[in-house]
Amino acid sequence: MHIQALRGTTDLLAPDVARLARVERAARRLAKCYGYQELRTPILEDAQLFLRAVGETSDIVQKEMFRFKDRGEQDIVLRPEGTASVVRAYLEHNLHKTEGFARLLYLGPMFRAERPQAGRLRQFHQYGVEAIGSHSPWVDAEAIVLCVEILRACGVKELAVWLSSMGCRPDQERSRAALRERLRPRLSTLCKECQGRFEKNVFRVLDCKHPACQEMARTSASSPFLLCGDCQTHFGTVREGLTAAGVMFDDTKVFARGLDYYTRTVFEVRAKGLGAQDAVAAGGRYDHLVEELGGPSLGAFGFAAGMERVLMAAGDAAAEAPAPARQGVYLAVLGAALMPQAFRLAQQVRARGMLAVMDPEGKSLKAQLREADKWQCRFVAILGEKEQQAQALSVKDLEQGTQQAIAFDAFPEAMAQHAVHTQS
Ligand SMILES: [Zn+2]
Numbered sequence: 164m165h166i167q168a169l170r171g172t173t174d175l176l177a178p179d180v181a182r183l184a185r186v187e188r189a190a191r192r193l194a195k196c197y198g199y200q201e202l203r204t205p206i207l208e209d210a211q212l213f214l215r216a217v218g219e220t221s222d223i224v225q226k227e228m229f230r231f232k233d234r235g236e237q238d239i240v241l242r243p244e245g246t247a248s249v250v251r252a253y254l255e256h257n258l259h260k261t262e263g264f265a266r267l268l269y270l271g272p273m274f275r276a277e278r279p280q281a282g283r284l285r286q287f288h289q290y291g292v293e294a295i296g297s298h299s300p301w302v303d304a305e306a307i308v309l310c311v312e313i314l315r316a317c318g319v320k321e322l323a324v325w326l327s328s329m330g331c332r333p334d335q336e337r338s339r340a341a342l343r344e345r346l347r348p349r350l351s352t353l354c355k356e357c358q359g360r361f362e363k364n365v366f367r368v369l370d371c372k373h374p375a376c377q378e379m380a381r382t383s384a385s386s387p388f389l390l391c392g393d394c395q396t397h398f399g400t401v402r403e404g405l406t407a408a409g410v411m412f413d414d415t416k417v418f419a420r421g422l423d424y425y426t427r428t429v430f431e432v433r434a435k436g437l438g439a440q441d442a443v444a445a446g447g448r449y450d451h452l453v454e455e456l457g458g459p460s461l462g463a464f465g466f467a468a469g470m471e472r473v474l475m476a477a478g479d480a481a482a483e484a485p486a487p488a489r490q491g492v493y494l495a496v497l498g499a500a501l502m503p504q505a506f507r508l509a510q511q512v513r514a515r516g517m518l519a520v521m522d523p524e525g526k527s528l529k530a531q532l533r534e535a536d537k538w539q540c541r542f543v544a545i546l547g548e549k550e551q552q553a554q555a556l557s558v559k560d561l562e563q564g565t566q567q568a569i570a571f572d573a574f575p576e577a578m579a580q581h582a583v584h585t586q587s
Pocket residue numbers: 330331332334390391392393394395
């Protein structure tokens with residue numbers, strides 16, 4: 164029996180890696196322009212980190228975490244999201260003392276124990292940023308602009324930014340009570356899960372995918388979040404920032420982020436082609452998480468995007484990369500005795516940063532030329548008895564359609580001049 168990849172996991176072959184790498188490059192390049200620096204945190208974390216950070220009532224903690232005991236009986240999870248890990252790392256390395264305000268970027272796989280039949284991946288990839296150490300609304304606006312810019316650079320064309328404010332903790336207390344009052348008369352029409360959420364985390368009703376609950380959320384008319392004066396001012400400045408940056412947004416939509424740590428600004432970017440329910444990127448402000456994880460009281464803002472979803476939203480645009488130019492050299496060798504010489508020359512070409520491919524199997528010239536074509540090499544260099552005696556290779560330039568003899572000692576440099584450093 165063949166062993167196969169686990170359901171909900173997938174192998175990434177070369178074309179998939181190339182697509183994913185384009186998203187990663189866009190995220191890295193743009194985040195750098197906004198002053199973000201990359202960090203990498205472990206995939207394994209202490210389960211307590213997410214129980215504390217994400218909240219016990221969230222779907223992630225209740226049913227989506229890969230959680231297990233290691234041999235030392237330590238409670239471990241495969242990280243389901245990035246924010247908690249980044250904040251942990253920020254505190255563990257005392258960045259609050261050395262850096263103060265830090266803008267951090269992360270990229271990598273995340274894990275959710277979702278039902279694979281729902282078409283969701285159990286291992287997927289995210290990029291995200293966390294700006295930790297500021298309460299300024301300009302940080303929110305800046306990160307949202309960055310989020311939109313990365314998506315555009317990835318080829319996501321038709322996107323909508325939903326913007327809202329969930330208010331500060333006291334506001335949320337008042338909003339929760341008000342929302343419960345609004346929903347109570349129709350409690351029995353909510354889905355079973357939301358009836359359970361009603362007491363524990365009533366905001367979750369707002370992002371429930373069940374039609375009856377959505378209907379309820381929508382008919383609740385105005386925003387369910389009651390904002391104090393400070394929160395209104397904060398939200399106003401975020402909108403001002405986005406307008407100044409030319410980013411369109413919709414602040415009339417009723418939605419909430421499902422994680423407990425959000426305060427004030429929350430946003431989602433929705434893209435055409437993903438269906439009405441799902442965001443391609445989302446995030447918000449979390450002004451208590453640093454403190455709840457044992458640090459000082461610091462404001463913070465972040466967002467994350469699922470790379471597979473970004474690629475889905477980009478559709479054909481993600482595949483629109485220019486056809487790769489012919490590059491590199493194929494060394495066709497006629498006879499085993501010449502292999503050491505060809506091997507040495509290939510190595511000298513590679514040392515200059517250029518692709519050099521050889522056939523290790525001693526195939527016929529015809530077969531080797533076919534292979535050169537498969538590799539889309541720009542040059543084919545032939546090394547046979549005749550060339551060995553002349554100490555010069557017969558080199559065909561398939562792009563220019565020319566052919567010339569190039570001496571062994573001039574060959575590596577001659578090739579290197581044509582090295583194409585593509586952005587594949
Ligand atoms: Zn407030």
